[in-house]
Amino acid sequence: MDIRTLDSIFDSVEIEPDYLRNLIGKVLSIINKPDLTFGTIFEGRIFGNIGLVTWDSEIHLDSKKMKFRGDEIAMAVVAHELAHYHLGHY
Numbered sequence: 001m002d003i004r005t006l007d008s009i010f011d012s013v014e015i016e017p018d019y020l021r022n023l024i025g026k027v028l029s030i031i032n033k034p035d036l037t038f039g040t041i042f043e044g045r046i047f048g049n050i051g052l053v054t055w056d057s058e059i060h061l062d063s064k065k066m067k068f069r070g071d072e073i074a075m076a077v078v079a080h081e082l083a084h085y086h087l088g089h090y
Contacts, residue, residue, distance in 0.1 A: 010059075012040040020063035023071065027078045038085050051081040055090045 006013045006021065009028065015021050020043050039057035046052060046062040050069075053059050059081050066074035084090070 010038050010041045015043040017063045027075050051077045053084040
């Protein structure tokens with residue numbers, strides 16, 4: 001999945017590592033719901049968490065912590081945070 005596709009699903013994408021971009025692509029292909037949209041997604045260090053959704057609908061993911069735990073757990077974290085956003089759990 002390229003950044004143009006991610007930009008069409010998210011309001012904005014601020015992701016540098018290809019590792020996280022590829023994980024998000026895999027999760028979205030499994031979800032396979034092209035009509036879903038999500039808020040802004042950011043990659044960076046998060047103290048005390050691997051991922052979170054803020055009260056203002058930003059999705060934050062820590063790819064360094066995810067990579068340490070392996071792809072399957074990292075994909076579960078991405079799906080979990082996207083579900084929080086989709087369900088309005090901020």
